[in-house]
Amino acid sequence: MNSLAETPVTRLKGAGPKVAERLQNLGIQSVEDLLFHLPFRYEDRTCVVPIGSLRPEQSAVIEGEVLLADIIFGKRRSLLCKVSDGTGTLSLRFYHFSAAQKNNLERGARIRVYGEARVGASGLEFYHPEYQVARSSLPPLEKALTPVYPTTDGVSQLLLRKLMIEALQILSRQPPRDLLPESVMQQQGLPSLQQALHKLHAPLPDDPVDMLLAGEHPSVRRLVIEEMIAHQLGMLGRRAGQRAHQAPLFETDGLRTSLLGSLPFDLTRAQQRVIGEIDADLQIPHPMLRLVQGDVGSGKTLVAACAALSAISAGYQVALMAPTEILAEQHYRNFCHWLKPLGINVAWLVGSLGVKARREANQQISDGSAQVIVGTHALFQPAVCFHRLGLTIIDEQHRFGVHQRLALREKGHIGDQVPHQLVLTATPIPRTLAMSVYGDLDTSVIDELPPGRQAIDTVVISESRRPQVIERIRNACISGAQAYWVCTLIEESEALQASAAELTCTLLQEALPELNIELVHGRLKTQEKAQRMARFANGEAQLLVATTVIEVGVDVANASLMVIENAERLGLSQLHQLRGRVGRGSEKSYCVLMYSTPLSQTAQRRLAVMRETNDGFRIAEEDLRLRGPGEWLGTRQTGELAFRVVDLMRDEALMEPAREMAEIMQRDYPQHVEPLIRRWLKGGENYADI
Structure with missing residues (x-):
């Protein structure tokens, strides 16, 4: 069977x-x-409600006798059928109907109707209800809710x-x-x-229908807990499958001491703690799988550089993958600045490289002369062959997906040995999602900003006050500060975004002729984009007009003012990332969120949260509540969740018990693990082999 x-x-x-x-x-x-x-x-179709007791917006079953059925000619042609049960009269109105339907609703026929009562032209009406007509008796009512x-x-x-x-x-x-x-x-x-x-x-x-719909009934909890346990078992299986591999042992040595000694600042206590957690992982002969979360500006890249030096000292290569060329380029500049003085060669590999430059980069990667390779998705393309890959660093993991992270790992698969993995994110991940999506990773949090950093003041201003905002830009830049003006557009088209940014830039150049203004958008060639960014970074330009391409990877300490126009169009996490481009120096920084009316309730809540807090974790939790996990994670990661019954926000309190139960089942009921994973996870039988 x-x-x-x-x-x-x-x-x-x-x-x-x-x-x-x-x-x-x-x-x-x-x-x-x-x-x-x-x-x-x-829907409750188990009892008949007297027409005389119906109230507006009430859904109910009524039974009665058809009094008439006529076609009414008004603004819209409709079929109107009047039904009476002795307690009152109700109209059924159909805007889409046939002659056969009208003929079936003949005077004197018995009828049972289910619909929602609304106030209409003839009193209470059911619009396009479900109904049954009988010449003699009607069938029995439903015994259960519909x-x-x-x-x-x-x-x-x-x-x-x-x-x-x-x-x-x-x-x-x-x-x-x-x-x-x-x-x-x-x-x-x-x-x-x-x-x-x-x-x-x-x-x-x-x-208790309310309990069923709220997920509080034991029947719902039964499915929710089982599905959660299945997902946690899948995570544990994937983790065990990866831990079964071998990985190289790395020790700390003088290279790190040299790097830290060359810096004009000391590491924060949080950075030191996270580096210690990474060092402990790298000294075990199994692959590190660690996620480092840290708010914008907390110093994750330097922590990653310290981990990279451990791998390089042991004779291995390091690959750092970022989701965009702008972010990858920022990492490339930082790693070159920190590591080249130590005699370490840093290579660059992105999709926009020319044929000759790509060939040279691939040669350096394959012969081992490139010790650190920074790039985008291009790093895990078939043509790329690493000489001896020992550590992969993935930034902004949620922009990729688990399988892309593991595809890069496979580039260093030699025998039973695989590289260590370090995953970075400046988008704080709500705890519920971290347990659901990143359950195969250990987690570290850099919960401290470098000394001297000040909180960013955020103001919310209507588009009608644009002239005042422009004047504020003028005064700030004349006083020696630099500023960003971020253009947002609902359309996904880069061409439309670029066009909108170009128009805004032209208008600002006319309004602020005394300022040097640069424009950056996704349609620019990489070299042109880099040149414009460089002019802004070295102070030749005072104002940078940009699309949201500057969301990550732009680090200009002197920039202390940001204007985000049409801020209501962006999600909280993206607003927080953009705001993090200022406040990177010691000067007091400001972010102006400029909105257009009318504002939806969700948009009002988002802007209020941005004004109230700079805490990335609080912002992420609120963003998850407002958008839900699917939108929060994006399409790449949503596939990793694929929950059928679980609602992560509703069922958050069950996540920890489910994780504990999964560990008990793995230990005490191993024969149930695979069937449970197969039941709930599509393709789950391959989970442990990823």
């Missing part, structure tokens, strides 16, 4: 090849997939409900295996998986 997971949805009546193809848009291929497709609300499911084109609620009824019948005959330990079920007060699924798809009228 096939399991529910092995029973294709095409075995159900009404799920032919075309329907099955459409169901795939909902992630449904098997009967098990269908049963895990949960309702997002319920579920309402997420749908897709070509798959109606009615079809989903019919398929689900048959799936529940199969579920009754073939109860799925309960893979959670009995002790966990009892401790958490959870029903069996079969009971939970029946309750969620067919709750009784007296069941």
Whole structure:
């Protein structure tokens, strides 16, 4: 007998090849997939409500007699049917109808209707309700609440409900295996998986629907906890699979001492602590897998350089990968500045390199003459062959994805030995997401800014006050400061963004003729972009007009004022990243968020949060609440989550218990681990082999 997971949805009546193809848009291929497709609300069709007691916006079943059905000609042609049950009269209004439908609603017919009462031209009305007409008696009422499911084109609620009824019948005959330990079920007060699924798809009228929808009912918790445990087991399996490899041993030596001695400042205590955690990892013969989180300007790059020197001292290469050329170039400049005086060769490899420069870079990488290689996605392309890769550093991991991180690691795979991995992010990751997405990594946090850094003052100003903002730019730059003016555009097109930035730059040049103004956007060639950035960095230009390409990787200590126009269009994390381009020196810095009206409630909340705090972790948590994990992570990482039932914000409190239960299951119930991963994670059987 096939399991529910092995029973294709095409075995159900009404799920032919075309329907099955459409169901795939909902992630449904098997009967098990269908049963895990949960309702997002319920309708009560178990009792009849007297028309006379109906209230506006109330959804209900009514029964009565058809008094008339006429076509009404007004602003829009409609079919109006009046129904009476002795307690009152209700109108049914249809804007899309046929002659057969009108004829079926004949005077005197008995009718049962489900809809939402709204105030209309003839009193309370149901618009396009569901109904049944009977010449004699109506069928029995529903015994359970009616579920309402997420749908897709070509798959109606009615079809989903019919398929689900048959799936529940199969579920009754073939109860799925309960893979959670009995002790966990009892401790958490959870029903069996079969009971939970029946309750969620067919709750009784007296069941606590509010608890079901809020995720607080034991039936929901049963699925949530099991899915969370499956994901944590997947993480543990992936971690164990990677830890099973060997990695080179690195010791600290004089190179690091020389670097730190050449700096005009001391490391913060937080930097020293994180470097110590990294050193401990590098002295174990298994690959380091460590995520370093640190707010903008906390000194992550220097921490990475210290780790790189340990690898270089042992005769290995280091690869540093960043998501954009601007950020990669910033790292390249920093590493050249710090490491070239120590006799270390730093190479540069990005997609925009010419054929000759790319060939030279690849040669240096393959023969080992390049000890540090800084670049973008180009680093893990097939043509790139490392001589002896011992450490990979990935910046802004959430811009890539787990598989891209591991693709770079594979470049250094020799026998059973793989490179160590260090992942950096200046986007503080909410704890819930860190446990869900980065559970295979150890985590370090640089929670201290270098001494002398001051908090950035943020003001929120309407677009109508643009002349005052321009005047403020003028005064600041004449006084010796430098400033950014960031242009945002809703469209993703780089051409449109560049055009908007060019127009803004022209207007600012006309308004501020006494200032040297540079323009940077994504359409510029790399060399031209670098030259313009260099003129701003060395003080030749006082104002830099840019698109959001400067979000990361731009470090000009003298820049102390930033204007972000149409700030309401950006998410909190992006606003925080942009704001972090100022406040990098000892001068007091300011960020002006300029908005256009009208503002949505979400936009108002975002701007208020930016004004209230500079704390990146608080901003990240609020951003997650406002946008949800899918948008927060972007498409690359969202695929790593692929939760079916779990709502990360709603179910956050269950994450820690689920992690503990996963460790218990891995230790005490190893026979349940693989089936649980297969049940919840598509392709999960390969998790440990990544």
